[in-house]
Amino acid sequence: MLGYIVRRVLWLIPVLFVVSVITFAMMHAAPGGPWARDKKLPANVVAALNHKYGLDDPIPVQYLTWAGNLLRGDLGPSYQYIDRSVNDIVAQGIGVTAQLGIMAFLLSIAVGIPLGVIAALRHNGLPDYSATFVSMLGIATPSFILAELLILVFSVQLHWFPTGGWRTPANWVLPTIALSGFEIAQIARYTRASMLEVTRRDYVRTAQSKGLRERTIVVVHMIRNALIPVVTVLGPLLAFLVTGSFIIETIFNLPGIGRFYVLGIAQRDYGLIMAMTVLYAAAVAVLNLVVDVLYAYIDPRIRYS
């Protein structure tokens, strides 16, 4: 097991290397530069700025400089927010982004799993159809649409929650729901299918014929086993949450790091884009690893070698 984890962690290095090289190459292949403003800067100013930030070096040299700085924990300067380093920007926003992601993840599990369990226990009954309906809605409304509709109903019409910002817990409600809608639907779908699968298993029939209480059968014998396959989809779903967060952050104007992404690319803010891409890729890879290890931990039949 330890060997497996070590190998997976080591595999992260080439992955992040390739991701960063591709991003770097693409950013520099794209026309324009960080100094292209509405008001055109004089050529000598651009040259001086390029020289100051080392943008007149050959691209491979620039990459090595960036990678070397990264290994020392320095993400470099931002070209748009002149007085701030990328480290500052990330440090300021990562808390909000992480909080949003964690809350959305917990909400997805807290709603999705019970929804799936209830749907399976009342198979083909009203709860089943309601749960199926909810998960269909989740699939049919992507996060940005859900966000717009939530704002429309709960901010514009009912005035229950603010349309944006992050200061009070009331600000947290709509972004969290918008981000977790799709995951709730997916988790409910998988849980339902998995529960229906275990219902037919021998050990459930044995438990029933022993005369165990319904509750004991459901909680001890069914849910525990049904959740094992659900854990496998948590990895991809987490990745979806992480990358989905910057759309939500843009819509609700949250002070996280996500809203800088699209803006940063458009402004050719190289350092910021590189930092964000590598950060997101690393987050997705690490979360996937955690889920895989968790999977082996809760299912003793799985052994990685």
Place this chain on the structure above:
Amino acid sequence: MATRTATIDAAPLRTRPTSLWRDAFSRLIRNRLAIVGGIIVLTLLVLAVFGPYLAPYPYDQQNIDQLARHGNLPLGPGVEGHLLGTDALGRDLLSRLFDGARISMTVAFVVQAVVLLIGVPVGALAAWFGGRIDQYLMRITDVVYAFPDLLFIILLSVAFRETFFGQALDGLLLIFVAIGIVGWVGMARLVRGQLLSLKEQEFVEAARAIGVSDFKIVTRHLLPNAIGPMIVAVTLGIPGAILAEATLGFLGIGVQRPRASWGVLINDGSLWMRVSPHMVIFPAIAIALALLSFTFLGDGLRDALDPKLKGKQ
């Protein structure tokens, strides 16, 4: 064998041998959700092809004079003969939704073509040659897989938006490439997995024994046998492509205006949400219908083509 002959004798007309496809088709048409999905998909395709002839107005025609009669606000549904209302420039929303259907369906199918074009050869090469080629190709797919999809799509779209390539076909060419280039990995893995098990079977041995070339074995014998799962994967991949395109449009980095992708329409509408919620609601319904119908059709195809999987994910 004996019983089978007897049955045929007894009812020579009723027991025609059913082919795999006919069998699958009969299972498919018994699945109500899949049929509903299929009908909506067909409708969307008809709209995509004939939309400009069916639409009451050109999608980019501004009816400023009509807006002026109504306080210069977007017209609500039914006002001045606009069934679904207009946007803030007086452009008919129904006509714009039709153009959005054209964009969405084009993206849906072209992206899947890109996915097949890259994914199938990579998967087939990896499975057929195995060994080192397999290892290298699979490492490449691992890395592409590790790249967060949406980040990559957005990166490509924003970075190359101003170039000639980015402007081609109202920006659609860039969208095809950006979405297709991250989507092929799943297809490559699927084809590889299918071919790995197929290539051990006896008909492949037989083909090889009579001297059929490697290329022909893969294209004539292996791939046609894997076509079922590939069709399912393509159908279920379409909602992802539609969603990615809508997201790009919503972020303002997709198709170029005045083209009216559904995502662009929602983005436009979000500014007018307080006074004209119809500008968000109708495009949202269009996207929801498209996503659901392809998902239902794909689920139905999977159950029909592989009954063993029924009910599983």
